[in-house]
Amino acid sequence: MAPAPGVYVQNYLVFAILATVLCCLPAGIVAIVYAAQVNGKLQAGDIAGAQEASKNAKMWCWISAGVGFAVAGIWILLAAIGALSNLHR
Amino acid sequence: MPNSRKNLLLPAMLTALAAALAMLYFLDPATSGLFPPCPLRYLTGWYCPGCGSLRALHQLLQGNLRAAWALNPLTVLLSPFLVYGTASYALFELRGRHLPRLFLPAPWIRALYAVIILFGIARNIPIQPFASLAPQAPHPVQAGRALRQSSQTP
Numbered sequence: 246m247a248p249a250p251g252v253y254v255q256n257y258l259v260f261a262i263l264a265t266v267l268c269c270l271p272a273g274i275v276a277i278v279y280a281a282q283v284n285g286k287l288q289a290g291d292i293a294g295a296q297e298a299s300k301n302a303k304m305w306c307w308i309s310a311g312v313g314f315a316v317a318g319i320w321i322l323l324a325a326i327g328a329l330s331n332l333h334r
Numbered sequence: 335m336p337n338s339r340k341n342l343l344l345p346a347m348l349t350a351l352a353a354a355l356a357m358l359y360f361l362d363p364a365t366s367g368l369f370p371p372c373p374l375r376y377l378t379g380w381y382c383p384g385c386g387s388l389r390a391l392h393q394l395l396q397g398n399l400r401a402a403w404a405l406n407p408l409t410v411l412l413s414p415f416l417v418y419g420t421a422s423y424a425l426f427e428l429r430g431r432h433l434p435r436l437f438l439p440a441p442w443i444r445a446l447y448a449v450i451i452l453f454g455i456a457r458n459i460p461i462q463p464f465a466s467l468a469p470q471a472p473h474p475v476q477a478g479r480a481l482r483q484s485s486q487t488p
C-alpha cells in the first residue's frame with residue numbers, strides 16, 4: 246500500500262540506523278521505532294500523526310548523535326591526557 | 335534566522351562526514367587508538383549490534399569486503415541503503431531534488447528493528463554459528479602480508 250500521493254514526511258530512517266550502529270544504540274533504536282511509525286501513519290493517511298512521529302524520530306537521532314559525540318570527545322580527551330602523561334615519563 | 339542557521343548546518347555536516355570518511359579510510363580503528371571503543375563492550379564485555387562497525391567501514395572503504403563482513407555483516411548489508419539515503423538527503427539539501435524515493439512499508443522497518451536486536455543478542459552466544467557473528471578481526475600478520483603481496487603484484 247503506497248502513501249497518499251504528493252505527501253512526504255521525512256522518517257529519518259537512514260540517520261536512525263547510522264545513529265544505532267555508530268553512536269548510541271538505545272536512542273537509535275527509539276528513532277527507528279518512530280521512523281516505522283512515520284511510514285505506518287502515512288500509509289493510514291494520518292499526516293499529522295506522521296509529522297509528529299517524524300519530529301520524535303529527528304529528536305532521538307540527535308540525542309543518539311549527541312551521546313555518540315560526547316563519548317568520542319571524552320575518549321579523545323582521555324587519550325590525549327594519556328599521551329601527554331606518557332611523554333613525561 | 336532559522337534559514338541562515340540551516341545554511342551553515344548543512345556544509346558543516348557534509349564537511350564532518352567527509353572528514354570522518356577520510357579518517358576512516360586512512361586509519362584502522364582496530365589499531366589507531368584514536369577511535370573510541372563501544373561503550374557497551376567497554377563496560378560490560380558484551381557486543382552490541384554496532385560493535386565492529388567502524389572497523390568494518392574502514393575495511394569496506396579499503397575494498398576488503400570479506401574482512402568487513404567478518405567484523406560486522408549487518409553494517410555491510412545496510413551500507414548500500416545508508417549510502418543511497420545519505421546521498422539522496424545531501425542532494426535534496428544542495429539541489430532541492432531527491433533521488434527516487436524508497437518508501438519502506440512500516441512492517442519492513444519493524445522487521446529491520448527486530449533484526450538489529452536479534453543480531454545483537456545472537457553475536458553474544460558463544461556457540462557456532464552465532465559466535466561467528468561477533469567481530470572477527472582479520473589476523474594482523476596475514477592482513478599485512480596480504481597487503482604487501484597485493485602491492486607487489488602489478
